[in-house]
Structure formats: C-alpha cells, structure tokens
Amino acid sequence: MERSRGGVRMKVTKKGKGDPEIAVVYCTHGDETAGKKAVEDLLNSSPDFKKAVKFVFANQKAYKEGKRFIDTDLNRSFPGEVESPSYEERTAAKLVEELKDLKVLDIHETEVSPSPFALFTWFDEKTVETVRDTNLDRAVEISYTPGCGINIYGGVEVEVGPKGSEKAVEDALIILKQFLVNNGVLEGEVQRSEPEIYSVYSTQNRPTENPELKVENFETVEEGECIAELEVGGALFSEERFVPVLFGQSYPDILGFKSVRLEKVEERIYQ
Ligand SMILES: [Zn+2]
Structure with missing residues (x-):
C-alpha cells in the first residue's frame, strides 16, 4: 500500500518582532503533553515578548491520535528524509529546516525520577549555554544515542515529570519562562545553573x-x-x-x- 508522503502537519507560532534566534519545541513525542500545556499557559498570559521566538508543535499528528509516534520514534528519526514513507522521518527533515541555527529548547515528559533534568549532545559553547539557560541542576550528555534531534540541530532537551502530573506542567512552565528570560525574550531576573553533568x-x-x-x-x-x-x-x-x-x-x-x-x-x- 502506498502511503501519502509529504503532508507533515507542524504548527509554528511566532511571537515578538524580527527573526527568531530562539525556538521552543514540544510534543516531539505526541503523548508528552506537559510542554504543550506550559506553552499554552504562557501564551494565554499574553506576556510582552521583547525578542522574537518561535514555538514548534512538532508531532501534531501523533498528539491528535494520542500516540507517542505514528510510524517511527521521531527522536530516533533524525536527520530525517523528505521522501521517507515514515511520517516521523519526514517530520524530522522539516524540523531540521525549521530549527536551523536557532537556540532550541525541546520539552519532553518522563516517568523516571527524579526530574526535571536536561539532555544534550554537543560539546560546544552554545549548547552548554543552553543547558545553563534551563537553570536545572542535572544534565545528561547523551551523544551515545543516535537519531536524536539534538544530535542534528543542537539544542537541549528537558525532561519533566512525573508524566501526566500537574508537577510536570508546572516544572515545564518554570523552565520555559527562565529559558526565555535568560535569552532576553521575556523580562525577568536572569538565573543560570552550573549543573552536574552525567x-x-x-x-x-x-x-x-x-x-x-x-x-x-x-x-x-x-x-x-x-x-x-x-x-x-x-x-x-x-x-x-x-x-x-x-x-x-x-x-x-x-x-x-x-x-x-x-x-x-x-x-x-x-x-
Ligand atoms: Zn520524549
């Protein structure tokens, strides 16, 4: 059976003036909804965006179906392929394009404890700065795992939890706001952590x-x-x-x- 190719559904919301240097990604896994709720809470509070930022609803289709993914785990599908039969490989290719050269925070949700913590892969200055921008105490360096988005576009993942809890959404919102404050997108007090690295x-x-x-x-x-x-x-x-x-x-x-x-x-x- 021939699957339809292309047709990747990815909602991108831009706020603030100018071209964004900052991006926030959520629902890379369709069943991890804390990041989506945190972004919606933030946008509903109508904050004053001092600088441009884009919010990327990554796997909208999996979210709508209440699944982690449609064909393949999106976070194992990078760098992706525009003509792939896998919905997530096509999505990955589109995400790489969308996030090129941006400083990226990708919000995930987890059942493991303790949380929250950050995940990163690139030992470069911009990535380390992004890890510190999360203001979290723990960061896991995970270049070991192939196919993750952060292996390809850089940036940092954060894991909040426990999955499905109020705490996960609250933690996501705290991290999101601090990340935006630290990058001059929102007004507030800059706070950067010196996390333990694993x-x-x-x-x-x-x-x-x-x-x-x-x-x-x-x-x-x-x-x-x-x-x-x-x-x-x-x-x-x-x-x-x-x-x-x-x-x-x-x-x-x-x-x-x-x-x-x-x-x-x-x-x-x-x-
Ligand atoms: Zn995830």
Missing part, C-alpha cells in the same frame, strides 16, 4: 522477566551491586561501577543508560 557511555540490557529496579537515577552503583530483582527469584548484578540515568523509562530492550559523572564540566566541554 555522560552516557553504555546501556543496561533488560532481562526478559519483569525486573523490579533496585537502583536510583544519578546515584552511583558499585560493581556487584543488585540492579534489579527478577520475577522468578534471582537478581541482576552490576558488572561495573556506573551512575544510572533514565532507569525506569519504558524502553523495549534496555533498563536504562550507564553514565559517568564528570567532575569538571569545562574540562570536557571545551577540550
């Missing part, structure tokens, strides 16, 4: 049984420590010392990612 280097495989997690994100796991207890007795033990991140996210084949905590951000970032 660099992802590997994944933890998911055992076939339903595991009960015994580790906490951002807390060091020692070699030999129990990672998870398994349904039929027995347990999964760690083969090395690592810091778990994104454990508890419902990935199909992994429990989460292994990271190392970087002692000095600048040493890694500006080398």
Whole structure:
C-alpha cells in the first residue's frame, strides 16, 4: 500500500518582532503533553515578548491520535528524509529546516525520577549555554544515542515529570519562562545553573522477566551491586561501577543508560 508522503502537519507560532534566534519545541513525542500545556499557559498570559521566538508543535499528528509516534520514534528519526514513507522521518527533515541555527529548547515528559533534568549532545559553547539557560541542576550528555534531534540541530532537551502530573506542567512552565528570560525574550531576573553533568557511555540490557529496579537515577552503583530483582527469584548484578540515568523509562530492550559523572564540566566541554 502506498502511503501519502509529504503532508507533515507542524504548527509554528511566532511571537515578538524580527527573526527568531530562539525556538521552543514540544510534543516531539505526541503523548508528552506537559510542554504543550506550559506553552499554552504562557501564551494565554499574553506576556510582552521583547525578542522574537518561535514555538514548534512538532508531532501534531501523533498528539491528535494520542500516540507517542505514528510510524517511527521521531527522536530516533533524525536527520530525517523528505521522501521517507515514515511520517516521523519526514517530520524530522522539516524540523531540521525549521530549527536551523536557532537556540532550541525541546520539552519532553518522563516517568523516571527524579526530574526535571536536561539532555544534550554537543560539546560546544552554545549548547552548554543552553543547558545553563534551563537553570536545572542535572544534565545528561547523551551523544551515545543516535537519531536524536539534538544530535542534528543542537539544542537541549528537558525532561519533566512525573508524566501526566500537574508537577510536570508546572516544572515545564518554570523552565520555559527562565529559558526565555535568560535569552532576553521575556523580562525577568536572569538565573543560570552550573549543573552536574552525567555522560552516557553504555546501556543496561533488560532481562526478559519483569525486573523490579533496585537502583536510583544519578546515584552511583558499585560493581556487584543488585540492579534489579527478577520475577522468578534471582537478581541482576552490576558488572561495573556506573551512575544510572533514565532507569525506569519504558524502553523495549534496555533498563536504562550507564553514565559517568564528570567532575569538571569545562574540562570536557571545551577540550
Ligand atoms: Zn520524549
């Protein structure tokens, strides 16, 4: 069956005068709605936009259908392809065009705790500045995972949660406003964080049984420590010392990612 190509539905709302240098993306995953609500709350309050900004409703079609994605995970579909049979690969190509050379905040929602935290991939000055613009205490460097939007257009993802909660929307709105203040789009007090950085280097495989997690994100796991207890007795033990991140996210084949905590951000970032 021939699928219709093209026809990507992506709502872009521009505010403020001039050409935007700043963009806010939401609903990269159609079932993560906190960013959308936060953007709507902000726009409904009719703030005075001092500088131009664009708000990009990324996967409108998946949102309308109440799904994470239509054909392929958008955040694994970059750089994308305009003629692809995958709706998300076509969307990715359009997003890359839309976000070219902009400073981007991409708002996601997660079931993992604790949240919020930032995700980034590029060790360049603009990206680090964007991480600090979120004013968050923790940032995960995730160049390890291919196909993410931030691998291609730069920018920073933030994860708010727990998914579907009021807190997620409140956190998204705080981060969004501070990001816009820090970039001179909204009036307010500039506040930039010096976050702890966790660099992802590997994944933890998911055992076939339903595991009960015994580790906490951002807390060091020692070699030999129990990672998870398994349904039929027995347990999964760690083969090395690592810091778990994104454990508890419902990935199909992994429990989460292994990271190392970087002692000095600048040493890694500006080398
Ligand atoms: Zn997401």
